[in-house]
Amino acid sequence: MTQRAPVRVADLPSFDTLVDARSPAEFALDHIPGAINCPVLDDEERRIVGTLYKQAGAFEARRVGGAMVAANLARHLREQFADRPAHWKPLVYCWRGGLRSGSMVTWLRLVGWDAQQLAGGYKSFRHHVLAQLEALCPRLRLLVICGATGSAKTRVLHALAARGEQVLDLENCALHKGSLLGALPGVAQPSQKAFETRIVTVLDAIDLSRTLYLEGESARIGRLSLPLPLVARMRAAPCVEIQATPAARLDYLLRDYAYLGDDREALATKLGLLKELQGKETVRRWQEWARAGDLPHLYAELMALHYDPHYERSQARHFLSWAQRREVQATDLSDAGVEAIADAVRAL
Structure with missing residues (x-):
């Protein structure tokens, strides 16, 4: 031969x-x-x-x-x-x-x-994957989409992609929505290596001269860690914040996380992990609502007492240009509302 x-x-x-x-x-x-x-x-x-x-x-x-x-x-x-x-x-x-x-x-x-x-x-x-992360991440022209939990950020990314924009959907790469309750039912997260392979597969295909949109994530999505070069570039990138009303966010969460009510005991068990942060009495009340299927009261308090305070503390600490962020107001997070937000983000 x-x-x-x-x-x-x-x-x-x-x-x-x-x-x-x-x-x-x-x-x-x-x-x-x-x-x-x-x-x-x-x-x-x-x-x-x-x-x-x-x-x-x-x-x-x-x-x-x-x-x-x-x-x-x-x-x-x-x-x-x-x-x-x-x-x-x-x-x-x-x-x-x-x-x-x-x-x-x-x-x-x-x-x-x-x-x-x-x-x-x-x-x-x-x-190759590790080398590409090191080489490409510092060159990315990122625009980071931020917003409190329930602001439909991932759906806005999808709408931007449908308009021909470049998008890196990290939660899709991680098969997880990124919060305590973000695990997808019946879907295991990939390995750390497979997560990084998914990210590089997207980055290898993009035009570095064009904007790449992604959601403002913490350093971990579920049990997976974002690659450090991407974290560093994301923290230094300009941000746009979706400022949705609490009522619109609650309506969106009740639609987007409705499946959590399918296994009420599992939901209550997950909420038990918050006892040290929120106190036994608060978590006991949340667990009672979970077992009763009372998602409106549960999600409203989770927003007000857990997610929103954490969001407000973390943004200025994590994003260097947070004080200069641009804002998009939203009172409607229906499909039509998300389309309008995507158009507003593109206009920025």
Whole structure:
């Protein structure tokens, strides 16, 4: 076989398919966007081979593992790769660009496909993600959209995106709404690595000469941490504040967080985490409202006693240009109201 030059992360667009040869657990933790998972060893097989390597030595691990690899590659050829044309050009990677991806590339080349191996494997892609965060974040032309809880900031981002503006939806990247009650029902957050991959996927596609809109977030969204270069750039960026009336915010929260009433006991349990901040009596009252499904009273007090005081304390501390922020007044956070706010933000 002819010797090929090493394939780098920058070469990814020149291939028809990205094939991740790692185990399903490794793939779930993070992977190159668009890759398909075709494990050379599944999670249990990888554990068995690793144990053999420690207990019986490298030869025995290779002997047993080789049979597993052969069976898995044969299955992929029969199933996943069965309909690939003769001119198919896949790029295969594993953790470091070693034996797992190398064995798959060998088999695919024997078939006749122009299969190649990513130099450095997933680790090289991970280095790319971290390097892009460091390189791109200081160059971003950000406009940060702020506003107290219930100001429909995320919906405004969506409306801006629909108008052709560049948007970084961090809560969508994190699969979390960013507050104590922000976990999405039945949806797990991605890993920290996958969160950062999602962010870089957006940043790689933007025009650095144009404004990028994003929501003013704290340094954490759920259990995930925002990349430090992005936090630093966001804190220094100009801000626009949506100043919505309490009544409009409450109406919006009752629509946007209505699903919290579907599991009242779970809601009450989450509220219990606020006892140290708000006191036992206040939280007990909130838990009673949660169990009774009285979301209007609950959300109104959460706004007044918890979210709004925290918001007022944090903004000036977190955003360097807070005193110079521009403001958009809002009395209506319906779909039409959100569209109007998006137009007002664009006009700024």
